[in-house]
Amino acid sequence: MFRTSGTAVEPGPFSSQKGQRLAAKERQTVRQSRGLEQFFSYINDQEGLSILDLAGLTQENIDFVTDLGHKLYTQDFLRSLDDTFGREEFTAQAVPNRIETFLDQNLDFKENTFDGVLVWDVMQYLSPALLNATVERLFQITRPRSYLLAFFNADEKSLISPQTTFRIQSQSTLMLAQHGQRQQAQVFNNRSLEKLFGRFESVKFFLTREHLREVIVKR
Amino acid sequence: MSTAPFKTPEIDSSRSSATIGKTVKIIGQIFSKEDLYVDGDVEGTIECQDNKLTIGPNGKLQAGVRAREVVVLGQIKGNVEANDRIDIRKDARLIGDIKTARIVIEDGAYFKGSIDIVKPDAAKVNAAAQAASGAGSSQGLPKPPAASPTPVASAVGAGATDIKR
Numbered sequence: 001m002f003r004t005s006g007t008a009v010e011p012g013p014f015s016s017q018k019g020q021r022l023a024a025k026e027r028q029t030v031r032q033s034r035g036l037e038q039f040f041s042y043i044n045d046q047e048g049l050s051i052l053d054l055a056g057l058t059q060e061n062i063d064f065v066t067d068l069g070h071k072l073y074t075q076d077f078l079r080s081l082d083d084t085f086g087r088e089e090f091t092a093q094a095v096p097n098r099i100e101t102f103l104d105q106n107l108d109f110k111e112n113t114f115d116g117v118l119v120w121d122v123m124q125y126l127s128p129a130l131l132n133a134t135v136e137r138l139f140q141i142t143r144p145r146s147y148l149l150a151f152f153n154a155d156e157k158s159l160i161s162p163q164t165t166f167r168i169q170s171q172s173t174l175m176l177a178q179h180g181q182r183q184q185a186q187v188f189n190n191r192s193l194e195k196l197f198g199r200f201e202s203v204k205f206f207l208t209r210e211h212l213r214e215v216i217v218k219r
Numbered sequence: 220m221s222t223a224p225f226k227t228p229e230i231d232s233s234r235s236s237a238t239i240g241k242t243v244k245i246i247g248q249i250f251s252k253e254d255l256y257v258d259g260d261v262e263g264t265i266e267c268q269d270n271k272l273t274i275g276p277n278g279k280l281q282a283g284v285r286a287r288e289v290v291v292l293g294q295i296k297g298n299v300e301a302n303d304r305i306d307i308r309k310d311a312r313l314i315g316d317i318k319t320a321r322i323v324i325e326d327g328a329y330f331k332g333s334i335d336i337v338k339p340d341a342a343k344v345n346a347a348a349q350a351a352s353g354a355g356s357s358q359g360l361p362k363p364p365a366a367s368p369t370p371v372a373s374a375v376g377a378g379a380t381d382i383k384r
């Protein structure tokens with residue numbers, strides 16, 4: 001396990017970074033991320049890779065990944081999830097043919113397309129059935145020896161976690177912009193995550209002070 | 220199409236520009252040699268080489284787009300190529316692949332697709348390679364989603380914006 005510290009940042013109506021305008025209600029924390037550092041260290045010496053970001057569009061993440069010379073695919077997975085099933089509608093997310101349709105619409109990529117996937121904290125909001133199907137789909141669309149970076153709430157006593165936008169500041173630094181809360185579909189521990197990613201080659205965990213479990217998964 | 224003055228913060232008054240109003244629907248190919256503001260529906264392709272294309276808040280494109288600069292306040296379903304930059308505003312929806320030198324995004328914008336940053340020097344090398352191989356510019360135009368090629372409107376404005384029949 002690895003613990004990191006963070007620095008709280010007072011939000012303002014405007015962000016000085018990249019001209020982004022941030023909501024005044026966001027609580028921002030800038031901290032080191034060992035998971036992020038590991039993810040980029042694995043792909044550091046290469047250019048022209050294909051990286052998938054499942055948290056949608058942020059200026060910082062686009063700039064960081066493309067400045068490294070990589071091509072970025074983005075898909076606002078949670079937004080599509082809410083549009084398709086309704087927010088926190090876990091029962092609807094468990095219907096098999098709806099799962100298949102949802103993945104065909106939102107992860108419709110050929111096999112072995114991606115060299116890396118930034119999953120962020122998206123997975124904890126998927127029903128177990130949808131989560132298993134999503135992980136299987138990610139296995140199919142990633143290349144061997146590619147990496148996934150995923151975050152999970154480490155508090156096993158609560159299903160409520162902060163809704164967070166993760167903005168890459170550097171190879172090892174993240175800004176966490178928290179805006180409200182969201183209900184998870186289930187709690188996670190190391191064993192359940194190892195089982196979830198059972199088809200992958202390896203799973204590595206880092207635990208942070210904000211009760212966030214950073215997970216690096218190798219395809 | 221509207222030829223009346225159309226007040227919008229996106230139009231640079233120092234440059235001439237054409238407008239497609241929000242009640243207008245065009246199916247076909249649009250070529251413009253001036254800045255173009257689209258607030259209506261377009262199915263097909265839009266090419267504004269060396270000029271700025273703005274998709275207004277009511278604009279809905281099912282089209283491949285190529286321009287010097289693209290500002291999106293509305294919706295685009297199609298691939299976008301901008302030699303200089305693409306600016307995606309917070310209420311915009313863009314589904315398709317982007318190829319550009321720079322991209323600016325506001326929080327809240329929806330985008331699904333790939334982003335390929337092509338620096339100006341690399342773009343020149345690619346263009347030179349294409350010219351040497353004899354490939355025409357029309358063949359390189361980003362493809363729209365399956366759109367009907369039949370146009371329904373005639374050319375308007377000062378003649379700098381053409382719509383292929």
